[in-house]
Amino acid sequence: IRARDFDDALRIANDTEYGLTGAVFTNDREKLERARREFHVGNLYFNRKCTGALVGAHPFGGFQMSGTDSKAGGRDYLALFLQAKVTSEKIRPGYTQTEKRGAI
DSSP states (O other): OOOSSHHHHHHHHHSSSEESEEEEOOSOHHHHHHHHHHOOOSEEEESSOSOOOOTTTSOBOOEETTOOSSOBTSTTTGGGGOOOOOOOOOOOTTOOGGGOOSOO
């Protein structure tokens, strides 16, 4: 697919059901920074091929139909296996820890 310009290239790249990896080849730092913000992929490569993630070194995962938006091996990956819970309790005046029955 031929793009008219950088804007069109980003539009084409993001107009897909998938978002695992992508690559941008340019010497223009502004375009690289813009791609970092706007290119919706899990792994983004600059001025190199978009295959060859280092197993065990690069967290891996994608967006949309290519993953869960988190990175296998990344810091946010563990959160997928956790369940958040908030617990609150109103304590009556004079209540002490020893009055709790069955507490763990």
